[in-house]
Amino acid sequence: MTVKKVDKKLPRGLSLKIRLHPEELAKLDINRCGKPLATWLRELGLGAKKRQRVTHELPPEVVRILAGIGGNLNQISRNVNMAAKADRLDLAQGLLPLMS
Secondary structure, eight states, X not given: OOOOOOXXXXXXXXXXXXXXXXXXXXHHHHHTTTSOHHHHHHHHHTTOOOOOOOOOSSOHHHHHHHHHHHXXXXXXXXXXXXXXXXXXXXXXXXXXXXXX
């Protein structure tokens, strides 16, 4: 069975009613990761890729700082690798200013 592609500009005209226990609704609310329940159920049922919300035990400020440090290290390594491939920079000379 093939399913036609849906024109997302058209309004949805059909609705579906389901019965749940309060515990089931609470579990759905947890699993939907902040998305509207209808959107999440539609994506789940129609085969969209499941995305999990990342949770950290650290405070958000610490996570943000660590992410920034990781981004800076990534940029440094990318620039050093590009320069080394182009034979324009001796690796030791490229890292020396960063260490002071």
